[in-house]
Amino acid sequence: MNRFKQFTYLFPFRRLIVVVLIVMLTTGFRIKINRDGSPSRWYISRNDPTIWIRTCDETVDFAYDIPVTDPFYAQGTDLKDIYQSIVDDFNDVQTSFLRLALYPDDPENPPAPEAGDSTFDANKARIRTIDICSGDIDYYAVAQASMENNLEACESLDDSTYADYCSEVYIHSCEIIFKKDYAENSARRFIHTMTHELGHCVGFMHNHDTHLSIMSYLADPDEILRLQMDDKMGLTYLYPKEDEYNDEEPTFGLTGCE
Numbered sequence: 001m002n003r004f005k006q007f008t009y010l011f012p013f014r015r016l017i018v019v020v021l022i023v024m025l026t027t028g029f030r031i032k033i034n035r036d037g038s039p040s041r042w043y044i045s046r047n048d049p050t051i052w053i054r055t056c057d058e059t060v061d062f063a064y065d066i067p068v069t070d071p072f073y074a075q076g077t078d079l080k081d082i083y084q085s086i087v088d089d090f091n092d093v094q095t096s097f098l099r100l101a102l103y104p105d106d107p108e109n110p111p112a113p114e115a116g117d118s119t120f121d122a123n124k125a126r127i128r129t130i131d132i133c134s135g136d137i138d139y140y141a142v143a144q145a146s147m148e149n150n151l152e153a154c155e156s157l158d159d160s161t162y163a164d165y166c167s168e169v170y171i172h173s174c175e176i177i178f179k180k181d182y183a184e185n186s187a188r189r190f191i192h193t194m195t196h197e198l199g200h201c202v203g204f205m206h207n208h209d210t211h212l213s214i215m216s217y218l219a220d221p222d223e224i225l226r227l228q229m230d231d232k233m234g235l236t237y238l239y240p241k242e243d244e245y246n247d248e249e250p251t252f253g254l255t256g257c258e
């Protein structure tokens, strides 16, 4: 009888224990998985690491509220400059080879690549471009990544360089749409949202961390503007500069030191 009483005493906490376990298992970064179980990523490599970002030629009349702690503080509200600051944030992750670059204004005469970037090639960019434009949507912004191979591109990219692209599954495009009315309310919120949506484009899903990830359901745009530690670990896992960098082991936040 006594034992039964103990069991019934614990019973109300069972749901709580399940919730705690779910939260523990979904903090940190979360990635998209292909049907065959492999991580979903772009067809890029350490020697050819760039994904291009093609934006609509438009202006957004931002309210200026970028905090003094942000590297882009006092740099204006030009949309292209804001995109560049977001690109720089992704490129600053030293342990990941992934590079983002703005799509050239004139694809026929692209500028020289920045140090570390791939040389622009319009054919290659067909399977390595993220598109961003404002649009008529009900949300602040949406991102839609295509996780099936671009078979049409496969047929025209018959170069042997692309043989493994066509036999495996890669993200080959991603489209981000944002609502201009909302964006105009806050440059800070725009940077937060665009960094989050680009996170989806490079292969991340939502997690439940509160402070360490811009991909979290719970990330506060007033607190977090840029990539956080878990996001940087995710980029390193998906696109590691060195192979051993992606030997990820779950620690449940219990890291020790020697």
Ligand SMILES: [Zn+2]
Pocket (backbone or CB within 6 Å): 196, 200, 206
């Ligand atoms: Zn999201």
